[in-house]
Amino acid sequence: MRNRIWILSLVLLWALGIEAQIDVASQRCATPAHFTPWLADYLENPSKRSPARNAEEIIYLPLAVHTVADNNGDGHYPTTKIFESICQLNDDFLPYNIQFYLDGDINRINRSIYYEHDNFSDGFKMMQSNKKSLAINLFIVNSAPSNACGYWHPSADGIAVIKNCMGKSGHTLTHEVGHWLSLPHPFHGWEGKTYDPDKETPLYHGINGQDTLFVESVGGDNCDRAADKFCDTPPDYLSLGWSCNSENLSGTILTDPNGQTFRSDGRNYMSYSSDACQTQFSPDQADAMRAYADFAKSFYINKDPLIQDVFTDPVLQVYPNPGEQLHYENIELEWEHHVNATHYLVQISRFSFFASVDYEFLVESNIAQVGTLPVDKNFYWRVQPFNAFDVCGDFTDMGGFATFDVTDIEEVAPSNFVEVYPTYVTISRPEVNLAFAFRDILQTDLSLYNSAGQIVKHDRLPNPGHSLHQLDVSSLSAGMYFLKIATSKGVLIKKISVQ
Ligand SMILES: [Zn+2]
Structure with missing residues (x-):
């Protein structure tokens, strides 16, 4: 008492x-x-x-x-x-x-x-x-x-x-x-x-x-x-x-x-x-x-x-494919439903080892509507499936993607377009894409100049037509470069930054 x-x-x-x-x-x-x-x-x-x-x-x-x-x-x-x-x-x-x-x-x-x-x-x-x-x-x-x-x-x-x-x-x-x-x-x-x-x-x-x-x-x-x-x-x-x-x-x-x-x-x-x-x-x-x-x-x-543990198998990625370029304003990530998972924790990072998590989503479906991300950047994403009784599973590494902006489409000559992306390139993804939509242009010369005006790369395309050409810049040191797209009807110059 x-x-x-x-x-x-x-x-x-x-x-x-x-x-x-x-x-x-x-x-x-x-x-x-x-x-x-x-x-x-x-x-x-x-x-x-x-x-x-x-x-x-x-x-x-x-x-x-x-x-x-x-x-x-x-x-x-x-x-x-x-x-x-x-x-x-x-x-x-x-x-x-x-x-x-x-x-x-x-x-x-x-x-x-x-x-x-x-x-x-x-x-x-x-x-x-x-x-x-x-x-x-x-x-x-x-x-x-x-x-x-x-x-x-x-x-x-x-x-x-x-x-x-x-x-x-x-x-x-x-x-x-x-x-x-x-x-x-x-x-x-x-x-x-x-x-x-x-x-x-x-x-x-x-x-x-x-x-x-x-x-x-x-x-x-x-x-x-x-x-x-x-x-x-x-x-x-x-x-x-x-x-x-x-x-x-x-x-x-x-x-x-x-x-x-x-x-x-x-x-x-x-x-x-x-x-x-x-x-x-x-x-x-x-x-x-x-x-x-x-x-x-x-x-x-x-x-x-509900005591079933979430399956330990990796989550299967549906979209995007590793290394894919996504328009920066409309990012959506998708994976296959995982056995016994009711929710997913989705993380996006600028770093492949996720030293910091830049964006995080908790979703119940197998799609994350990410929306807008910064343009011309590489991102990595991973998914952890879980349910209320099992939050102890591992993240599945889903790989990376890069963001681009399609407003970079340029007209080289009337009705002949080319889209160059990304114009900001990193060592982890050292390619510049050139998406051609050429109607009546045949031979096209690609020249890459360094800031001192020296040619560091040259390619000749006999007939680009409607095609995607990749320019590998992995051998270049960091700095500012100029890409010259020269045709019989006109010339286009784009600034490329290599990091
Ligand atoms: Zn105590």
Whole structure:
């Protein structure tokens, strides 16, 4: 009962936006010393521990993702990174038969006060005004209160994680979802307090002047009334971020109230050890999370999940063919539907290795209407097929295309036209195309001059007619050139830039 009183007072403190002073240095998580009433009740009533379902059965929970940027829309966390984070979360939870799926479209929020929020009151507003019902709501932001990697807000029941702590091999999201599923820190009671190895460790903690909590000892006495109250999580007093040794233990040697020394176990996702140390939940923690989902969040569980993974075969490209020239104002990309995919993430980059993504589209069909892209440029595109339950597939490399503008059609002589494109050529696609539409011109001489006026290339076409001729400029060094198209009826000169 005394526990209940301090929990109530804590929730009240949260609601009022008053937060206990937390050391701001290297905070892993800003979730306060909160012990969910549900977990207290569950642990006090062992009868409720019998699992409501077969432990082999996977529990599927919906994850609603909100990416937050500043007022100008700058700073959104990349979709590929969101997918990698969900895949890491599912990898971490797979041994405990809990999995998460993407609940609908990724929501984009452009608000600077949420993107960089330093107080829980703004975080509460962000969550309350944007959250989706019957889902775990994740808000990806640039900064969080107390310079923390993330937090779970008990009254808004939402999670915030900063961009720097998301992604592949990060476990902050796993930690915060652990909170959402009722878990306290294994060092519960030490939040906001700094363990000092030189001071004697007390037998009890006073929390908010309301109640006391046993400090967990190595021997395990009082373990069901100490810290997180799980007897299979060993004592841990470290409430500031820490890195571990090769055995995943703390460098700091701690002393329990009985004078026995130990090192904190960094393997537990709910500790404040660094990402590289974390590998597991304890069996009791896992049982509690599954029971919490079953008893407290049963309406959230997807009873009829679509669980087919997206086929790993490459996506088949329909249009354009690799290296094709596309008119810059009307770009459309098409590929064949992929087995088990409901959506596609399409990315376009100026770089073949996708060092930066210039354009991104999330589409449900097998066509992306790209529209206008800059003219006379090379682009590369790739497609990742996915569905809500499988966002972990690979991108299929679809190759590249170049953009051109048809306004370059020129009349050499009356009713004799030639189109020259591109006039801006790069090493990766070193050809200039000449599309002839000649009616009554026969012999045509092509001469390419460098900026010093010297001929560097010459071609003679006996009868171009209606044909496409390619001029290979791969042997030329970068610079400005002039292409002279000479016929018996007229001459045309085009400037060609080689990069
Ligand atoms: Zn935490």
